[in-house]
Amino acid sequence: MQLQVLGTAAGGGLPQWNCACPGCTGARAHPERRRRHAALAVHAGEDRWYLVNATPDLADQIEATPALHPGAGPDARRTPVAGVVLTDAELDHTLGLARLREARDGVEVLATAPVRDAVREGLRLDTVLDPYTRVRWRELTPGHALPLGAGSHIHVDALPVSAKRPRYAAGTGPDADTWSVALRLTDSATGATALYAPSLAAWSDAFDAAARDADCVLVDGTFWDDDEPVHAGFTARTATAMGHRPIAGPTGTAHRLAGLPGRVLYTHLNNTNPLGDPHAEQYKLLAEWGIEVAADGMVIEL
DSSP, X not given: OEEEEEEOBOTTOBSOTTOOSHHHHHHHHOGGGOBOBOEEEEEEETTEEEEESOOTTHHHHHHTOXXXXXXXXSOTTOOSEEEEEOSBOOHHHHGGGGGGTTOTTOEEEEEOHHHHHIIIIISOHHHHHTTTOOEEEEEOBTTBOEESSTTOSXXXXXXXXXXXXXXXXXXXXXXOTBSEEEEEEXXXXXXXXXXXXXXXXXXXXXXXXXXXXXXXXXXXXXXXXXXXXXXXXXXXXXXXTTTOOOSSSTTOSHHHHTTOSSEEEEEOBOTTOGGGSTTOTHHHHHHHTTOEEOOTTOEEEO
């Protein structure tokens, strides 16, 4: 299994366009600290790849990844991007679908039912894209793994991690724990498994079992500690109240992740997270726990 990390930032990216916090200021002064919105590309076999989430940075992410470039063979418009898997319906993870309007053969999108309905009815992306290309939906149902395309040995399954719906979908759709899911990717040819959870509100028994079984876990590192959003001054809500488990502290994920047998990396870093600075002392703590921070452009082979 091959995973290409396309981005590692939470909503707004790093730097965020309307922010002059230390993290954003540092990223402007040191361009190597810049991070695009969190996303993955998964090699589904031959020259086919599936994007995990379609971010506002989608076009730049594709251009920065040679394996995703079009033009293999005699057809200049032939693209290896075969589809998209959505972890949720947040704008940070869905607005990039509009950038796929040039898809000649349509766009395949895998998502849970609440996420699909929010994108179709709340954002009306089907209606917007219909004059340009066709969106083909496949439903992700927890406990039922789907292949990433016909004949692919890579299968994807969804694990519910949050009932938080995006703001634009308030008051619509069912109350469900599948508004946000982690993705378990399995290579049936080798047995390798990866777990991708850019948002994590609840560490369930099922998620714990999947994390312990995975060869690689990429998990929500939005905030370093629970009070970070409050101390940053942009909200009165804690990380937990915003639907994210912090990294450190008694409710944090680090103490759970430190004991896992597989490779562990944090992703989806908010612009206020001290991990945006590669020289931050928090990196030393993570190293002691055997935990890494994912980087844009990183390739993971399992």
